[in-house]
Amino acid sequence: MALSEADKPYVVKVLEDGDLQTLGLLDYDKRLKHSFTAHPKVDPFTDEMFTFGYSHEPPYCTYRVITKDGAMLDPVPITIPESVMMHDFAITENYSIFMDLPLLFRPKEMVKNGEFIYKFDSTKKARFGILPRYAKDDKLIRWFELPNCFIFHNANAWEEGDEVILITCRLENPDLDKVNGYQSDKLENFGNELYEMRFNMKTGAASQKQLSVSAVDFPRINESYTGRKQRYVYCTILDSIAKVTGIIKFDLHAEPESGKKELEVGGNVKGIYDLGPGRFGSEAIFVPKQPGVSGEEDDGYLIFFVHDENIGKSEVNVIDAKTMSADPVAVVELPNRVPYGFHAFFVNEEQLAQQTEGQ
DSSP states (O other): OOOOOTTTOEEEEEOOTTTTHHHHHEOOOOOSSSOOOOEEEEOTTTTOOEEEOOOOOOOOEEEEEETTTOOOOOOOEEOOOOBBOOOOOOOOEEEEEEEEEEEOOHHHHHHHHOOSEEEEOTSEEEEEEETTTSSSTTTTEEEEEEEOOOEEEEEEEETTTTTTEEEEEEESOOOOOOTTTOOSSSSSTOOOOEEEEEEEEETTEEEEEEEESSSSEEEOOOOGGGTTTEEEEEEEEETTTTTEEEEEEEEETTTOOTTTOOOSSBBTTTEEEOOOOOEOOOOOOEESSSSSSSTTTTTTTEEEEEEEETTTEEEEEEETTOOOSOSSEEEEEOSSOOOOOSSOOOOOOOHHHHHHOOO
């Protein structure tokens, strides 16, 4: 599927020559009446998909479960005070996690001042709602508060005893002027770090722990561990205008080194793949050497686009996710420029065969 959080999904087919064909909009037999996040979660143990959409009108958020057979279950409206940008969420084995963060829908400011349609309110707390995965309504949701922030992307979440743990990239000062077309040589007060957040379902307590310095985002994991405890997170390293300059590997079993002001190997940083001067990349997709959780979690490859602004050439890089060696496993030169973007996904041979068979 091709996904945008402002629309419904579109079904896309990969043709034999590698081109893409859009087959049409997917509305689940007209059961889908709202938008569909660009970050649905698939539980690798049940093959169910969990998703949501957010809206400018009540209900401001609607949660959905899609069975492994592709049937969409009834909508579950999530009650929040007002319309916010809710770009991502997370799942665990038993819960779904929603983020009511203070990036608020403000159309009047856009019309009056030409500002971005969402405005960040630095006076409001960050709220996290944790709901049983198969709830029929939001009566059982538990809300937790943490200091003010915004989050675009989560890495993963899981349960430990009474606690739900969320690994995420936390943005201290969201500056969305760049999204609105404003050009700048530097993002002011830009800070985006990897964090661990803990929510105690028994006591109602919430806490957070910083795991990196700035700036990292687009966290990816071995998706065989989605919703379950895992060890490694791969993020992009961002420069002062949010271009991707490298890929960094974090070990959640290790402690971050104190006193660090720059991202470098040591402590919980197990490797950095630097793209080099004038070379900028994309989100790195983890592709395991074998499916499931029987092998080593980091035994696989990272695949991402790289554009060399020095010579105007684009390529695909494949690197070893275990060693993070500076020597790539493969470099595929591309005939055309690939624009800088946000996300990508990997389709394996079995998935290609399934679409050919009409599955």
